Amino acid sequence: xxxxxxxRIVLLAALALVTSGCATTTSRHSLPPLRTVARVDLARYAGxxxxxxxxxxxxxxxxxxxxxTYTVASxxxxxxxxxxxxxxxxxxxxxxxxxxxxxxPTSNAKLEVSFQWPFWxxxxxxxxxxxxxxxxxxxxxxxxxxxxxxxxxxxxxxYEAILTGLRQQGYEVERLRRTPQP
Numbered sequence: 001x002x003x004x005x006x007x008r009i010v011l012l013a014a015l016a017l018v019t020s021g022c023a024t025t026t027s028r029h030s031l032p033p034l035r036t037v038a039r040v041d042l043a044r045y046a047g048x049x050x051x052x053x054x055x056x057x058x059x060x061x062x063x064x065x066x067x068x069t070y071t072v073a074s075x076x077x078x079x080x081x082x083x084x085x086x087x088x089x090x091x092x093x094x095x096x097x098x099x100x101x102x103x104x105p106t107s108n109a110k111l112e113v114s115f116q117w118p119f120w121x122x123x124x125x126x127x128x129x130x131x132x133x134x135x136x137x138x139x140x141x142x143x144x145x146x147x148x149x150x151x152x153x154x155x156x157x158x159y160e161a162i163l164t165g166l167r168q169q170g171y172e173v174e175r176l177r178r179t180p181q182p
Contacts, residue, residue, distance in 0.1 A: 031170040036109035049148035064180040152181035
């Protein structure tokens with residue numbers, strides 16, 4: 001019995017550490033699950049998208065003229081090439097190649113992307129123009145967000161309508177930063 005107490009304490013401490021990694025540190029924990037679009041035609045989604053706005057991320061620091069190009073492979077996987085210019089439109093090009101995989105084949109709206117194996121991150125299409133002129137990509141945590149367009153500029157009315165929809169999904173749109181595009 002003397003050893004049972006220290007063993008219980010160690011087990012409880014381990015359990016507390018494991019479950020604390022699952023805890024949400026923001027007020028978003030009370031939000032309903034993030035909704036995605038009903039269906040994405042990956043062949044139509046393929047091609048180049050320009051970043052209109054995003055939540056600032058360390059891995060994109062200094063980026064301007066950001067874009068992403070998606071190519072669908074015969075096995076259904078998607079090659080992702082993210083590009084930007086470093087600090088100025090004539091700055092050095094930075095790029096990274098990744099791979100995305102569909103995790104919800106019913107909708108094709110939930111994907112995971114990896115730019116460095118074995119790490120994968122959620123890539124959920126949460127809004128999409130019926131004509132595939134613009135798209136919004138988010139993460140279930142609502143800590144990541146990108147507004148994309150087939151052109152380097154997006155008209156103000158469309159942008160404001162997108163923001164309204166994102167607010168309804170629980171996104172803190174005040175965190176968005178417009179991406180400089182030529």
